[in-house]
Amino acid sequence: MKSALICGVNGQDGAFLSRYLLNKGYRVFGTSRDAQGRSSNNLIRLGIKDDVHLVTMAPEDFLSVFQAIKFSAPEEIYFLSGQSSVGLSFEQPTETIKSLTLGSLNVLEACRLLDKSIRQYHAGSSECFGDTNGLPATETTPFKPRSPYAVGKSSSFWLVDNYREAYGLYASTGILFNHESPLRPNRFVTQKIIQTAKRIANGSKETLDLGRLDIVRDWGWAPDYVEAMWMILQQPFAEDFVIATGRSFTLEDFVETTFQSLGLEWMQHTRQKTDLMRPTDITSSFSNPSKARERLGWSARLDMHGVIQKMINDDLN
Numbered sequence: 001m002k003s004a005l006i007c008g009v010n011g012q013d014g015a016f017l018s019r020y021l022l023n024k025g026y027r028v029f030g031t032s033r034d035a036q037g038r039s040s041n042n043l044i045r046l047g048i049k050d051d052v053h054l055v056t057m058a059p060e061d062f063l064s065v066f067q068a069i070k071f072s073a074p075e076e077i078y079f080l081s082g083q084s085s086v087g088l089s090f091e092q093p094t095e096t097i098k099s100l101t102l103g104s105l106n107v108l109e110a111c112r113l114l115d116k117s118i119r120q121y122h123a124g125s126s127e128c129f130g131d132t133n134g135l136p137a138t139e140t141t142p143f144k145p146r147s148p149y150a151v152g153k154s155s156s157f158w159l160v161d162n163y164r165e166a167y168g169l170y171a172s173t174g175i176l177f178n179h180e181s182p183l184r185p186n187r188f189v190t191q192k193i194i195q196t197a198k199r200i201a202n203g204s205k206e207t208l209d210l211g212r213l214d215i216v217r218d219w220g221w222a223p224d225y226v227e228a229m230w231m232i233l234q235q236p237f238a239e240d241f242v243i244a245t246g247r248s249f250t251l252e253d254f255v256e257t258t259f260q261s262l263g264l265e266w267m268q269h270t271r272q273k274t275d276l277m278r279p280t281d282i283t284s285s286f287s288n289p290s291k292a293r294e295r296l297g298w299s300a301r302l303d304m305h306g307v308i309q310k311m312i313n314d315d316l317n
Contacts, residue, residue: 003027005074007059007107008081009052012183013123015042017078017226018052024230029072031057031081042183046316059103066110069118076233078121079107082152085187086127087278089149100152101159108163108171116169119233122160124175125153126218126244126285136288139175139240146280157240170238174229177244177287180307181222182314189251190219193258194311200269201262208269211276213252216284220245221302221310223317231296244287245300257308 004021008014009030018028030052032040043049057068059081069077082099083089089096104122111118129137130144145151160171184191189210196208220243228243259266292298302310309315 001025001027002076003029003072003074004076004078005029005031005055005069005072007031007057007077007079007103009054010040010042011080011084012042012181012222013080013179013226013229014078015046015048015183016181016223017080017229018043019046019048020223020226020230022048022051027053029053029055029074031055031059031068033058045183059106060098062106062109065103065106066114069107069110069114074118076119076121077107077111078123078229079104080123083149086147086149088187089147089152090278093148096148097152097155100149101155104156104159108159108169111169111171112163112167116167118170119238120160120169120171121229121233122156122171122173124157124173124240125150126175126177126287127282128154128157128175129285131282131284132286134284134286136246136286137242138288139242139291146282147278161240164238172232172238173240174232175240175242176225177218177220177242177285179220179222179225180311182311182316183222190254190311193255194308197258197262197264197269198312201264207271208255209271209273209276210251210255211273211278212281213250213255213272214283215251215281216248216286217251218244218246218248218285218287219254219304219307220300221307224300224302228292228296228298231298235295239295241292241296242287242289243292243298244289245303246287246289247303248284248286249304254304254308257305258312261308261312
């Protein structure tokens, strides 16, 4: 039986990845800062809480990371930990960068000392590219991070690259574009849109407040993306991959499609507020996931339209 350690098991991706690996027959360990007391709501929602072996680990503490990896003795590690909100990173820049950069560094260093053969997946982000100016980003597109979150993710990417080259570790980064599901926290704009629209459809008189509506993003379905994470670690050599749908839409498209799906006219229920606009909002984000399609045989099953329907229906499959 293969074993995997998922760092950040309680998040959206960690929960879906746990389910995916369990279905493949893996023994799954998952880290939490407090394995005994921390809420496991996402694992509970997926009906797998009792199947995941929880391990206490603080990603910023090397000894804690070292002990968690030594205890679980995994063949694969998926580092999905760290502060995951771009918006929140402007309010907590130090905490965000530390959680992303130190976490990756500690996992890499622990594997270097314990077992170089452990295959590592590190979660990257399309935010590292900054504004792609209408050009689809590939694995070789230069980074131009525009938020503390993106700076942290960029640092993690280069740490993985350096450890792979300098020490011969099997370590890869998946540069994931936006991917959603009903497990998204409400602080994310997609979940905010879906939940507010559903309440309005049920009679609520509230108004949906949003920032810029002209921003362009590539939105995919989170369960599709965790499959790609696993595929990345099954390759003969460690490489980095862009994971995305290849189709981008404006936030206005997302709002309009959501409200239309519920029989509502979106302009009657929304308003823009300048205080919800980020200091350095990325205008456009386009992807080219052709390498993943050609090397992994992976492609996204759903684009924005399918994602919205599943989120409205609270579909976790």
